[in-house]
Amino acid sequence: MPGAHAGRSAIVGTGCHHGPVLLAEVVEVSARVAATRSRTAKAAAIADLLRRADATEVEPVTAWLSGDTGQGRLGVGWRTLAARTGPVAEQPSLTVEAVVAALTELATTSGAGSAARRDAVLTALLAAATAEETRFLGSLLTGELRQGALEGVVLDAVALAADVPAATVRRAFMLSGRLPGTAAAALTGGAAALETVRLEVGRPVRPMLAAPGSSLDAALTDLGDDVTVEFKLDGARIQVHRDGDVVRVWTRTLREITEGVPELVALARSLPCRSAVLDGETLALDDDGRPRAFQDTMSRFGSESGDEGVLLSPFFFDLLHLDGRDLLDEPLDVRLDALAGLLAGEAHAALRMPGMRRPDPEQAAQVLDDALSGGHEGVVVKALDAPYAAGRRGKAWQKVKPVHTLDLVVLGAEWGYGRRTGSLSNIHLGARDPDGGEPVMVGKTFKGMTDELLAWQTRTFPDLAREDPAWGVLLRPELVVEIAVDGAQRSTRYPGGVALRFARVLRYRPDKTPAEADTLDAVRALLAP
Ligand SMILES: Nc1ncnc2c1ncn2[C@@H]1O[C@H](COP(=O)(O)OP(=O)(O)OP(=O)(O)O)[C@@H](O)[C@H]1O
Structure with a gap:
């Protein structure tokens, strides 16, 4: 694997110089972020890593930790990945740089005759990866990490690592629309570099x-x-x-x-x-x-x-x-x-x-x-x-708005019965965890769906499946659906302690990402006093 780097431990701890950041370090930080609910602890873990990264590593590291490959969608599906059961590396050796090189090649190799080359790149990458690294790369490539709620945490971490006010980092991000670029500017040029970021005609800003x-x-x-x-x-x-x-x-x-x-x-x-x-x-x-x-x-x-x-x-x-x-x-x-x-x-x-x-x-x-x-x-x-x-x-x-509506993440769907046999019908609804964890299930509904919508769900969902149990499909958290509800009630059945009352589907929201779905707090706000 080009750029693979063993023996890094030899230079760790010299205090004055550090070697390239390893993918394993990113994976470890990602696991630490997932393991704590404390936003401060999450940001601190990421900041530690960013302080070690050099200018070229900051961009991919921040992109990956916020669930983005940094190269757009690479067209690698979970089925492709699941089909790979080759041996895994015992010791971590992949550098961030080597992974970037592989992802860049996947992103730029397309069209007729590219399948074999892409396959070779993916095989070489995964052969050099440990079991944990393989899992991380799998989630990254299939978009499972792409929850975006992590963006806020990563921005906090950049502010910490670069020792600049969080508001300055956030503003530069909102005006440039680019997280990795903002992180690199903060860590190399500090507040002064961030303050040069302005509205540019031709470059969109995040909407208010x-x-x-x-x-x-x-x-x-x-x-x-x-x-x-x-x-x-x-x-x-x-x-x-x-x-x-x-x-x-x-x-x-x-x-x-x-x-x-x-x-x-x-x-x-x-x-x-x-x-x-x-x-x-x-x-x-x-x-x-x-x-x-x-x-x-x-x-x-x-x-x-x-x-x-x-x-x-x-x-x-x-x-x-x-x-x-x-x-x-x-x-x-x-x-x-x-x-x-x-x-x-x-x-x-x-x-x-x-x-x-x-x-x-x-x-x-x-x-x-x-x-x-x-x-x-x-x-x-x-x-x-x-x-x-x-x-x-x-x-x-x-x-x-007179009617309560919520934008929720579709977590799965059950096969229908009766008139709906053969259709993916009852959908599972998740509210966003504001701290960037997995969406939390708050209810199900099969109401408000037209025949057309049922057909669309049945056609589309299998491609987004991360598991297909006998009762239906479990989906990667990618789709947002707008639901009308009468309110919410306390529940011991659902993990967030709250369940929707009389939920019905209004429409899917292809213009929204799961990071923009409503939070568990928004659902709790509907609890009758
Ligand atoms: N006059 C308006 N001013 C601002 N936003 C408007 C206006 N009319 C319609 N909108 C839309 O409403 C949205 C503001 O509501 P919000 O920020 O909650 O986004 P949203 O979740 O898409 O809205 P909702 O889910 O309530 O339809 C804006 O993003 C915009 O698309």
Whole structure:
């Protein structure tokens, strides 16, 4: 194995120089992180390792510990891995560098005739790995570690190891969207390097998110008079960047969708500006201007090219950059003025998110009423003095929706019976562990599924299976589903001590990752007092 390195123990402890970081050290830290619930202990364990890593090792180590290969998806399935039962190495020798080389080769070797080469790379890698390393690589390659909840812990660890404020690390991450690059900048250049990270037109930032508000009155009481109340449309988040004639569009998970949304690109190009970064929501409307089924909107966002007959309408609610001026740190009031100016033309008025600034309580209630009678989800109440907090779910934006919904991780599905024999039906639902552990099961449901959805589950789930017991499938935690519930109740059956009441499926959320699913605390918040 190129780069494999034995005999490392000879130089450990010299105090002045250290050898390359071994994969075994990363695996050990990963195990320590999984074994403790203490966020501080997790971050401390990772920080220790980062202090030992050199500039080229920091990026892969932080990527892997947050569950990312650092190379995107490598197309290695669990079946491929399960089929390998060769001997394992007794002693750890793989260096981080050697693993990076192998993963890079897997990532860049594709197309006709590549199967044999990929197979050889994988075989050589696994032959040099110990049993623990094999397990870790397996989880990494199949995406099982990809829970993303670990991102926050890794960011804390970077702050500790580089001795810079956590807020500085977080901001650089949110603006660059890149965790490994942020870690490398922090550890090599400290706070000064992180502070040079700015909003760049053409590079998406993590979107600001909303906290759940229990009611309109509660949100208004909490935020005071200096607010805007806007429709909450139930579509997909979009971030649109325009630089001259070049327009690019990203989703809330920062996946680029420019090619698939020509109508949005054309609209952005028609705006009276040279450069802009717009934040908004897009959805498909019917002829009366009411939202079409969410599936119609999402059909434009899937991996298959969607139904071209479904046109998307954008509604912009924020402006982060305009003609060379960054607006991110300006209060929302200023950003909304700039947005109103940009969309002032008659042709563009329809692109503004409906809402009202500084409404009195009656006017605010009227906005909510209009939103609901227009077929929308509710409203978002936003503090006008707040800057754009990229990537944060803060109190400055509060969403008010009459129905309780939760975004949960699908953990498995049971074979149906009766009319549903042969279909994967009753799904197991998990809430996110905020500390980055495995999702915690909080209930099951087979309600609210159309025949189409059942067929889709039955078709898709086997590919995501990590085990297939006789009763159904256990899935890798990758899919997020939105569930409506009446509430929650205490339970001795479920590990989190809480179970959903009357859960029914609203829809799958391909625009969300398990890291963005609702937490166990969100479920507990629904317990009747
Ligand atoms: N006027 C608006 N302002 C901000 N976000 C809006 C607005 N209208 C719709 N949205 C959408 O609502 C989302 C904010 O809610 P949240 O941050 O909880 O994300 P979410 O979990 O996707 O929302 P939910 O699950 O409640 O639909 C935004 O990401 C955006 O996609």
